[in-house]
Amino acid sequence: MKRSGLLTDLYELTMMQGYLLRKREEKVVFDMFFRKQPFNGGYSVLAGVDEILSILEEFSFSDDDIEYLKSLGKFEKEFLDYLKTFKFSGDVYSMNEGEIVFPIEPLIRIHSSIVEAQLIESILLNTINFQTLIATKAARVVHAAQGNPVLEFGLRRAQGFDGALSAARAAYIGGVAGTSNTLAGKLFNIPVSGSMAHSWVMAFDNEYQAFKAFADLYPDSAILLIDTYDTLESGIENAIKVGLELKKKGKPIMVRLDSGDLFYLSKKIRKKLDDAGLKDAKIIVSNDLNEEIIHQLVTDGAPIDIWGVGTQLVTGGNDSAFGGVYKLAAKEADGEFVPTIKVSNNAEKTTNPGIKQVYRFFDGEGIAAGDLIALDSEKMEFGRPYKFYHPVYFHEKYIIEGYCKIKPMLELKMKRGKRLFPPESLEKIKNRVQTNLKDFDDTHKRIINPHIYKVSLSEQEKKLKAELTDEFK
Numbered sequence: 001m002k003r004s005g006l007l008t009d010l011y012e013l014t015m016m017q018g019y020l021l022r023k024r025e026e027k028v029v030f031d032m033f034f035r036k037q038p039f040n041g042g043y044s045v046l047a048g049v050d051e052i053l054s055i056l057e058e059f060s061f062s063d064d065d066i067e068y069l070k071s072l073g074k075f076e077k078e079f080l081d082y083l084k085t086f087k088f089s090g091d092v093y094s095m096n097e098g099e100i101v102f103p104i105e106p107l108i109r110i111h112s113s114i115v116e117a118q119l120i121e122s123i124l125l126n127t128i129n130f131q132t133l134i135a136t137k138a139a140r141v142v143h144a145a146q147g148n149p150v151l152e153f154g155l156r157r158a159q160g161f162d163g164a165l166s167a168a169r170a171a172y173i174g175g176v177a178g179t180s181n182t183l184a185g186k187l188f189n190i191p192v193s194g195s196m197a198h199s200w201v202m203a204f205d206n207e208y209q210a211f212k213a214f215a216d217l218y219p220d221s222a223i224l225l226i227d228t229y230d231t232l233e234s235g236i237e238n239a240i241k242v243g244l245e246l247k248k249k250g251k252p253i254m255v256r257l258d259s260g261d262l263f264y265l266s267k268k269i270r271k272k273l274d275d276a277g278l279k280d281a282k283i284i285v286s287n288d289l290n291e292e293i294i295h296q297l298v299t300d301g302a303p304i305d306i307w308g309v310g311t312q313l314v315t316g317g318n319d320s321a322f323g324g325v326y327k328l329a330a331k332e333a334d335g336e337f338v339p340t341i342k343v344s345n346n347a348e349k350t351t352n353p354g355i356k357q358v359y360r361f362f363d364g365e366g367i368a369a370g371d372l373i374a375l376d377s378e379k380m381e382f383g384r385p386y387k388f389y390h391p392v393y394f395h396e397k398y399i400i401e402g403y404c405k406i407k408p409m410l411e412l413k414m415k416r417g418k419r420l421f422p423p424e425s426l427e428k429i430k431n432r433v434q435t436n437l438k439d440f441d442d443t444h445k446r447i448i449n450p451h452i453y454k455v456s457l458s459e460q461e462k463k464l465k466a467e468l469t470d471e472f473k
Contacts, residue, residue, distance in 0.1 A: 005061040005086060006068070008122040013069070017079040019115050027332040028114045029355050031106035032124060035348065038133055038319040039291075042450025043440065045139045045433055046107055047170045048131030049097035052124055053419045056088045059120065090116050092414035095358070097424065098173060098432035099409065100440060101132075102455045104391055105358045105373055107324070109410055114331070121326045130163070131170040133322035134314060137291075138174025139433060141309055144294040144447055149177035150307045151193050153286060154314030167314035173429050176309075188426050195223030195256050195284070202228060207238040215242045215253070222246060223254045223284060226269075231260060236269050240276045247278065254306070256284040263302045270303040284308060290317050295447045327351045341468040347392045352461060353468050358409040361386070361400055368439045369400060371409070374458035380406050388456035394466060397456075 019025065037044055061069075061083045069075050069083070090112025101107055108128065110117050142150050152171040158164035168184030178191035185192035196214055204210035207229065215222040224242065226235030236255065243253040255273070257265055262285050273281045286308035294307055311317075329351070330337040339354035355376040363369040370388055374380070390396035413420060443451035457465065 003055045003058045003060070003123075004065055005059050005083065005119065006065050007126075008119055012118050012122055014074065015118050016115050017075055019118070020079055020082055021076060025113045025115055027337070028112065028117050028328060029330040029337065030110040030117050030121070030326055031329045031351075031356070032108040032110075032128060032324055032326050033104055033106050034322060034324045035103050036323055037103060038136055038316070038322055039140060040450075041136065041140060042444040042446065042453060043100050043102065043136070043139075043437075044132055044322075045135040045174055046095055046097060046099045046101045046128075046132055047135035047173045047429075048127040048166075049094050049108070049413070050423050050429070051131070051166075051169075052108075052127045053092065053094075053414055054423065055123055055127065056092065056120060056414065057417065057419060059086075059088050059123070061086055086119075087417055088112070088116055088120060089417040090414070091412065091416065093410040094413045095409045096411065096432065098135075098429040098436065100368075100433075100436045102371060102453050104352065105371055105455050106329075106356055106410065109329075109355070125324055125326055127166075129322040129324040131166055131173075132324070133316045133319065134167045134170035135174035135433070136322075137313055137316055138171040138176050139437070140291040140447060141289075141294060141307070141313060142175035143437075143445055144291040144298065145307050146298050148305055148307065150175070150309055151284075152176045152179040152181070152313055153308045153310035155179075155181045155310075157311040158314040164314065169426065171313055172426050173433060175430065175433060176313075180308075190426065195254075196225050198225060198228045198258075201225060207234055208241060211238050211242040212245070215246055219246060219249065219251045221254075222251070223256055225256045225258065227257055227259045231257065231265055232268055232272075236272050240272065240278060243273070243278045243281055244276065252280045252282070253278065254282045254284055256286065256308070258286045260287075262287065262304070263297055263300055266297075266302045266304050282306060286310065288312060291447050329353060330355050339464060339468065341465065341472065343469055343472045350392075350465070350469060352391065352457065353464055354461065356461065360407040360409055361403045362405040362407070362439070364402055364404050366404060366439070367441055368453070369403060370454040370456060372456055372458055373461055375460050375464070378458060378460055380408075382406060387459050388454065389459065389462040391455065391457050394462055 066080050093109040095107050155164045158167050165184050168179045168181045169188050172190045178193040180194050184190055201210040211224045224239045226239050239255050266283055282305035284306040285304050289309045290312035328340050330339050341353040342351040344350050356373055357376045359372045361369045385399050385401035388398050444453050
């Protein structure tokens with residue numbers, strides 16, 4: 001499906017026209033990065049890279065798009081003629097989708113004409129920001145569940161159907177075991193899961209009939225919702241009756257709780273199931289869960305086997321947006337790239353200039369020890385000590401030595417508008433997340449009050465930033 005170039009902010013188009021009509025088509029480099037971890041967390045999970053590469057290959061303007069822009073009365077014929085044949089022809093460097101990422105380091109680097117770079121800003125940020133937010137939330141929820149499966153149940157609370165699809169994709173990358181979203185299951189090859197609504201139970205004369213009818217239909221996946229009327233007095237008792245009938249056929253049941261005190265109820269339900277001889281029955285819970293609630297229930301020893309997480313997962317919960325930004329880092333002048341900088345009275349918002357690479361250093365035990373933002377022209381010499389400078393307070397620095405590996409993070413993914421590698425399976429990206437998380441100390445992955453991972457500037461990048469800041473202040 002072609003992606004319309006109109007999926008951008010109007011000011012991108014007005015700036016594009018200005019550049020084009022004034023013959024400003026110089027080459028530039030833009031960085032996409034973020035300044036603060038969401039959820040007061042210790043890390044984020046990069047997601048949406050594969051989708052943005054596909055979008056950039058397809059981005060174009062139809063005849064209808066051109067007619068609409070013409071009707072606005074803002075655009076010259078020369079610019080509209082340019083858009084008729086527009087194709088992105090730039091290069092894209094990116095970290096791998098599923099990489100563990102941190103503030104201020106470039107996640108994606110765009111090399112193109114300034115006209116092209118301006119157009120793609122909005123769709124790039126839209127795609128990467130949302131999917132990275134949801135993949136990060138999912139990874140935190142899955143971490144809190146401590147090995148028990150998490151299912152994404154958020155379709156009905158997501159921001160539109162397109163948001164629901166993107167959220168299901170990103171949540172699977174972040175580590176969930178499946179989704180309730182059937183279309184997402186088809187499009188992204190994600191396992192789908194579901195049980196019944198309270199309306200199913202209410203549609204029958206009594207709970208037992210409702211449970212039995214469902215179990216007769218789906219004996220291999222009977223998930224019985226037991227809190228329609230009275231969880232402990234009727235729901236679990238009727239579920240046990242059906243469970244014992246299925247047990248004779250060698251089939252287990254699952255019971256689901258969607259309300260009430262999940263710790264208290266799960267303990268009582270587990271005992272009733274065990275006492276009835278249904279020790280292989282599993283307990284699924286939902287009800288506006290997030291990572292903090294799951295963490296507390298797991299810590300308290302609640303006997304819950306599967307977690308269904310909806311609203312708090314697919315919307316981001318308390319952090320409803322990821323703060324990724326897109327800033328000019330270098331521009332062409334007289335055939336060479338010169339670094340650019342945005343200077344702010346808020347020192348944290350002063351950008352890091354130049355064309356940059358990110359290097360991840362691993363200590364002697366193979367654990368990530370820190371990320372170094374360096375100029376792309378710098379060559380890392382394995383074995384020598386490196387100074388890591390604080391990105392704002394340059395007097396704060398430390399030296400890293402005795403490392404076992406240096407990993408360059410940004411890789412060329414697209415050349416002259418054509419992706420260099422075919423799309424990856426979500427399963428591969430999901431596995432990459434889990435593998436990469438193992439590279440980090442548990443203190444960085446804590447749900448509450450995580451240890452801050454160090455991202456620093458190289459000596460050359462620090463010097464360049466200081467010089468340009470002084471020049472423009």
